[in-house]
Amino acid sequence: MIRFALFGAGRAGRIHAGNIARHPRAELAAVYDVVRPLAERLAEQHGSCAVADPGAVWPAAAIDAVLIASSTDTHVDLLRAALRSGKATYCEKPIDFDLSRARSVVSEAAGTDVPVAVGFRRRCLPEYQEIRRRIADGEIGRVETVRLVSRDHRPPSRAYVDVSGGFLRDKTIHYFDLIPWLVGERPTEVHAAGSCLVDPMFADAGDIDTAMVLLRMPSGALCHIENGRRAVYGFDERIEVFGAKGMLQSRPPALSSVARFAASGVRSGRYPDLYGAESFAGLLDAFVSALESEQPVEPTLAEGLQAQNIAEAAVESLRGNRPVTIAY
């Protein structure tokens, strides 16, 4: 049984709390939030005690692991405390919007053997795991191109956008982690193009809502990501990986289990968002299982930093409207 202390009782924190409570081998031992009533409510729901003083978490023998789901600006300090305490840690992405701060904590961690994972949860989806395995098995030969599209169903709130770090750092970064992990090499160059088409609110916030990103791999493989903030027909995420011997294509999550054939045509339902709460649970389970079996946890902090390096280069590319070499 892994006993967790949870930092952050906001949207992500609440999902994690529920997942920990439901997990047969995990327990929610403590919750902290800067807004105390939020932490109290969550603690009540899931039968654990709110922590008055976050500092009390670190020495507590009754706490095995820490889950950091608080606001991004608190991540680095909490990660440092976690490294000092030696407690296994799962940290929501990103590490920090300031790359030098992120780099410094990754360096610190490198000198320890404290297990720290970063929350890129697409790695836990069965279809992505299957694609990765089948690429590694050589099923499609050398990878030549990747085409990925991801469109949210509805745009987030302005409040969310304002603290998100921008579209490329907030959302597209998932694919900056996913694609290298799938194909086994990391890009050398990125070119990002963006537009504000969904809602002028994004432009007001200095952000984009529609992105197209090209990644160039050392092998010569080319990858394309289309990423958007709204699709009226539901959540839409699909990938195809094309190689010398064939193509692997993810099938979108079944629209509906029932199709209707009517005079007006054939209809299936809308896409469900299988990339939401469910995928958080997958990563939690992988984390718990790794701790139990004393295997390394992943995605590692270094991988978290790698995705941020790509995201930063993408932001620079977007601003300068030119391809940018990625510094790792």
Place this chain on the structure above:
Amino acid sequence: MIRFALFGAGRAGRIHAGNIARHPRAELAAVYDVVRPLAERLAEQHGSCAVADPGAVWPAAAIDAVLIASSTDTHVDLLRAALRSGKATYCEKPIDFDLSRARSVVSEAAGTDVPVAVGFRRRCLPEYQEIRRRIADGEIGRVETVRLVSRDHRPPSRAYVDVSGGFLRDKTIHYFDLIPWLVGERPTEVHAAGSCLVDPMFADAGDIDTAMVLLRMPSGALCHIENGRRAVYGFDERIEVFGAKGMLQSRPPALSSVARFAASGVRSGRYPDLYGAESFAGLLDAFVSALESEQPVEPTLAEGLQAQNIAEAAVESLRGNRPVTIAY
């Protein structure tokens, strides 16, 4: 170049006339219809002469083949004349609604080497030819079951129903020919159930509009046909053949080449009727090609009779509400 005389300038005759005219190695040399202006119009459209006297067709050296698309009650006399003249003949199904008359002309034909084909045109559809070939190649092992559904888009007129011979003899008979041809054995027993659900007009005419038919094969294989007169979403015909080593499933003709993903769901278009005029052309082409290469034509008259035998047993089964052994 095969020069055709066409008997019948009704709906089927007009389709055949157009197909003959378009065929690079066929020519419409003469048209006859009991309603002379119909024949004249068709002759004009396709650049051939209407025949004043049908008797003139048989001795004419400028006529290589005869296509019988006139009303069913004229088929047997025309077939007999064709057999006497020795001209290759393509006759629309059925041979005759009176089985003893049909049998007698089939016997006559058996004593000659005049090529006579009957118009079961599903045999010319590429998907059915592919399924037949793959079954014969042993791809799915021994055939165990067949499931076929066929639904017209819109019901025919009352006038058509009145001369059709009834649903099982008019429409379902196509599958009484198709299934034995696909799987390589002919049924020993049939059980037909029917309802009038689409339009009371069918019941008024003493007919049904919805049928379910079970066929039992000598091998023990079981076949099911669902056949209906109306589907609001368009023409719908699909088959699956299941065997010891797998299943072959026809894909319905592409609904539309474009799918629409909208807030209300995903939509494709309606089914086109790929089993209409196009399939007549396929059978004509097969007939012309067989004549040119001096290969046997098919479906043969004997096969035409076989399908009628099954249809008659099905009618008897429907009336008596009991399985009926098929007499060949």
Place this chain on the structure above:
Amino acid sequence: MIRFALFGAGRAGRIHAGNIARHPRAELAAVYDVVRPLAERLAEQHGSCAVADPGAVWPAAAIDAVLIASSTDTHVDLLRAALRSGKATYCEKPIDFDLSRARSVVSEAAGTDVPVAVGFRRRCLPEYQEIRRRIADGEIGRVETVRLVSRDHRPPSRAYVDVSGGFLRDKTIHYFDLIPWLVGERPTEVHAAGSCLVDPMFADAGDIDTAMVLLRMPSGALCHIENGRRAVYGFDERIEVFGAKGMLQSRPPALSSVARFAASGVRSGRYPDLYGAESFAGLLDAFVSALESEQPVEPTLAEGLQAQNIAEAAVESLRGNRPVTIAY
């Protein structure tokens, strides 16, 4: 929290035990099996005590509900004891192979308000619930035909076949429950045809392995069930319900989330069996939820008897090779 006593620690019993243990609002309080070590092992795995004397279950205040998953010949006695004790009961199908015994216990139950459910678990699958709701909502107008196919992946053992009651009573009965529930009327007549094609073992056991069953509804609707014991490509269950205004078609459970496009063609994976353990859990959850909210449980004993009545008529039809009117 509903505390269950489980009768039967065989295959079904083990699935139920696991589902009860995993259910957040259910608890496995006792297990009984005529083979005591089986019960002990299950009790150990799920942290409850094996019951020395089954009679102790009925008066026990610590037992809220009873789950009967023992062999069919024990069902009626256990149901009677349950009715006397007043404990809510979930009984695996069928009630009893002897229809008169089944009828008598259904009569007894009718005089009580003890909640008793029978295990036709397809009712709990989301696609069937969706189809039922959409039919009831009038989406496809009056139902005209139903086509259902169900093929197991691999045949069961001879031992299973010997106690199964025969294919129609063991497997096809699921659809004798499902179809009336879906379309809102029960059949008046059944005609069953069967073959032994998969394995001579079935014929040795006096059974069939391939069935085609026609059901006639009071409205004139016609239903067809194809049911088989083996499909090399995996479990295969699909339904389409056709009506005056369109068709609803269940989409088979996604073959695989990844498709492969290779030189040899496009491939998806095999069908998973989503109708196995998972569907047991659905019915358990529905049962627990109904008890908690004091709603009626279902399928009711009377519905369980209804499906058996259809199955018996189907057996009679198969033997006599003729349509049989169903007595309810």
Place this chain on the structure above:
Amino acid sequence: MIRFALFGAGRAGRIHAGNIARHPRAELAAVYDVVRPLAERLAEQHGSCAVADPGAVWPAAAIDAVLIASSTDTHVDLLRAALRSGKATYCEKPIDFDLSRARSVVSEAAGTDVPVAVGFRRRCLPEYQEIRRRIADGEIGRVETVRLVSRDHRPPSRAYVDVSGGFLRDKTIHYFDLIPWLVGERPTEVHAAGSCLVDPMFADAGDIDTAMVLLRMPSGALCHIENGRRAVYGFDERIEVFGAKGMLQSRPPALSSVARFAASGVRSGRYPDLYGAESFAGLLDAFVSALESEQPVEPTLAEGLQAQNIAEAAVESLRGNRPVTIAY
């Protein structure tokens, strides 16, 4: 009846000759090729006379239209002759690899009313026409993104590559014509990335075999083209156009009309190349129909030049690895 003189009896010329011969309202009146025996053979096959002197074509009253399928370096001179003669002309793309020569002949044409069409044949495919119409009808609202992938089945020969002008000018140019035509605006900027992954032969020839191209539209819409020279599973061309109110997605040409469900999985066949000879016929038919009805022909010479302008900017972008503003 439109009587054609055909220039060029190579691969494209042979396809055109066959299509003209099969067209009910077109006739192949003359064929010219610099390799005289090629022209003679084609003339013989299709029953027309090879032309000894190409100059004889222009004044010939028996020639209504000219089809230019000779090597690219001859196009401009032939176009000039055609403009002087006033004969309707269909010219294979591109106009000329030298943009200033292409521009000059387009200017000349602008001062005449001679109908001249350029062979971008994807415009004639029904799925693209449907997508264009549905976008114009507002079905998906404002267009936000386009994703197109096109992969040939097998790479062309080295000889072809050497005279092709390079991948972007030879193949990707089809989509530089298609996309603006579909969405109703022309790109302002292009960024092309390329690799040689399929065969080192392309690199030897100074060419690429795998391209990813980003187009930026005045409206802010972003378009992505993936284009490749080889796909082991067959020809692969698909598009999706995403907008504020939904998405239109072309369905790839049916893989096969029959699917096989085997123990090893579900298989459909390979993609056919529906973009080959058949699509040439579509454009010929559109050309003939436009001439007959005295409607303007299209794609116009100016549109042919527009696509070349994009292709040139793409080549410059590829060389400089930077986005390039397109000069029209």
